[in-house]
Amino acid sequence: MVTPALPHENLAAEVNARIGAPAARPGRDADRIDGVIPVVVVEPLTPEAVAIVLGWASETGRTVLTRGGGTKLARIPAPVSTVDVLLSTRGLNTVEVHRHGDLTATVQAGATLRETNAVLAEHRQWLALDPPRGDRATIGGILATNDSGPRRQGHGTPRDLIIGMTLARADGVVARSGGIVVKNVAGYDLARLMTGSFGCLGVILNATFKLAPLAGASRTVSVTFPDIDRCVAYADDLRVHAATPSALELAMPAVSMLVRFESVESVAEQQAYRAVALAEAKDGTAVVLSAENETVAWQAHGARVLEGEGTLVKLSVVSAQLLPTLIWLDAEARSRRLEYEVIGRAGLGVLCLRLNGATSDQAELLNALRGRLPVGSGSAVLQEAHADLKALVDVWGPIGDGLRMMQEVKRQFDPTATLNPGRGPGGL
């Protein structure tokens, strides 16, 4: 299948000739992914052009890696050997339709979350997602990784909000699933299949989402606790008291919690003060933040793990295992002299862990951690890691007995192994 390698200039020219527009150029040093320079970088300005590039690549046996904002390419750290085509979706960046009366919007894949929400805010609505780096992360990238942030507690994940999608298959065929209405069970849900598929099944062209109204007011209760036990017990208390925070975030080893309430002003305020009282009953020291102070607190919280060196791990456990896992982690990290920071969704058991220290110790800790998490009852997935750690620890961890069917789905959607080969979940 593979045609003899052309000089890079010629390959870019060939792509441009196919598209009929100067969308491709040879890869440069700055385009490196995991140390590999892509042969060609293409940034099509139309969905048709994306389909043409894919059709050409699959016919000629070339591999394609899709890039949105480029915020996560390094965070899908399965190593690559060669990348023929780096396909950027940034040329497709408009909010196509905002149906504010229906609380839905259709957005092209290359629009960033920030660009999208700026448009939606005109009608006091938003796409209720707050993953890291939302200023640069694109809708397509966020969907492909099913990424979310603290407000997942109140609003869910991309998977929960998507109602329709247009995608280009590896062979260049364009297909649509779902639609523009919030409730719809016609046909297989390809939009959910694509969500979290790390670009290994197709290229997302646009997506339609259910939106949320922007809340009138927000308050965040910031609490510090003497130990993690009381912090986790506090999260349980909030649940038992049927509090409805939009975010419920713990942090460790300096134990603290941020609890956010969004509603009309009087309600957010009242809920916040009730949360303060509950915190104080657990020996917490609590303050209520609003406006600028609130924004700063949330930025600092995210920065604890998201900005920095070392390994980034996404950890998921069931609620009852949250405290034992955190206690184990703290002891294990200390005994191995590893530095760590954890933040995460206390109400959901989804955590972000930053690790620093000797690679072999990190590897042992991560493998031991996985040993505590049988398939189905938790997972630890590497999001950022050095190649030497990746050599010792599998990026995804065990997938379970569903893997064979995932491979079969990959084979059906991408029989030429054009898209992101080897970099999909479970090595698809």
Add this chain to the structure above:
Amino acid sequence: MMTTEFLVELEGIVGADGLVRDEGELITYESDGLVSHRSRPGAAVLPKTAEQVQAVVRLCHRTGIPFVARGQGTGLSGGALPHPDGVLIVMTRMTRVLDVDIPNQRITVEPGVVNLEVTRRVASDGYYYAPDPSSQVVCSIGGNVAENSGGAHCLKYGFTVHHVLGLEVVLPDGEMVHLGGEALDAPGLDLLGVVVGSEGTLGVVTKVTLRLLRRPESVRTLLAAFDSTDAAGNAVSDVIAAGIIPAAIEMMDRTTIRAAEAAVQPGFPDAEAVLIVELDGSQNEVETLFEQIEAVCAKNHGWGVQVARDDAQRGRIWMGRKAAFAAMGRVSPNYYVQDGVIPRGTLPEVLRRIRGLEQRSGLTIGNVFHAGDGNLHPLVCYDDAVEGQAELAEQAASEILTYCLDVGGSLTGEHGIGADKVCHMPKMFSEDDLATMQLVRAAFDPLGLCNPDKLLPTPRLCGEVPGPYRAHPIEVAGLAQRV
């Protein structure tokens, strides 16, 4: 065709009491809730365990016999319509609650467990299972998973797919897999998200782990009458525009109000339309927002406002709403339930067209719907005893679907495509869309044995004539969708 040998093997798996062959007994399984489609299965089995299901599917796979899973048979799209040469796998004996895990807010059940039973099991702990189809006293969790069932409270809380965390599935080749789990975000493709809503075409579900929600601190329900469905529709739009997402907003028109009154006497006002609006959350929040809802109703000339002050009053209002389908039986010998969805804003336009159709066809068409998310349930009334009326009703129901598609809506919001609407699929999706969906089926069921002839159209089922769907070139390219 089923051989004697096959039947002996089948009996060996499920035992003599688990195999139904008697023609008379098989009549029970001829149809689901959509009684206009009927077909008697070659045999029905009632397995008691996942292992028995697996053995049955393995046997079918080995011998090339089609099979169809059936829950409680309340489906409204013919999803559980048996295959005449196949085995019907009836899940009603798999009704064990396997694990109630309050600390983790999870429950694991066999698929035959009835929807409402889940909430019953955890209510005393202050929890509940959110998706609440009107059929919740009878329909099974397995059926809910297959149809991605919704309910009145899905506006705020989402559908079945938002509440299923883990599935055990016997794949069409008999292999058993576990998708998702107790914890969130299991690595790998979201096959769980695809199996939910796949209408029993990708395997037989044998175990389901569900998410439980904490009962809200406070719930308030309001019923208001309006002089037109347009006025009620405007009130819905105003609620949404105010940035409020109620737990539920339901609308009933005069025909369905009268039917409900005749059947269960909920005490609804005799009006052109009623809205039921429910808010839940913290006490303070509910009280504050409730005032806004009352103001919106007043602005749109709502009258006869009833506010449920306790569970009994709320129960009465919901009984009226949830009985609406069955109640049609009081005012019409037969009725056909449609399930189209429209963008909320197009409600007046679509209802006007439905009223025009009502006049033209001479058939009564009641309307009850999930107004918050634009899911219509037109009830087309007819009399089977009158020559040609059943066909007329089906034509009218099909025509309503085209109204929904004309405004960018969907063929089905919660009842599924099944056998009923399979030939309408090309009106909503292009050939490429359908071929891409077919890739999923090809991965799971290359032999085409698992609930065949449902969901995706084939030339054999629907003829070679391409559907009226004609994608605009820019739509094909993903630039725009029909709005």
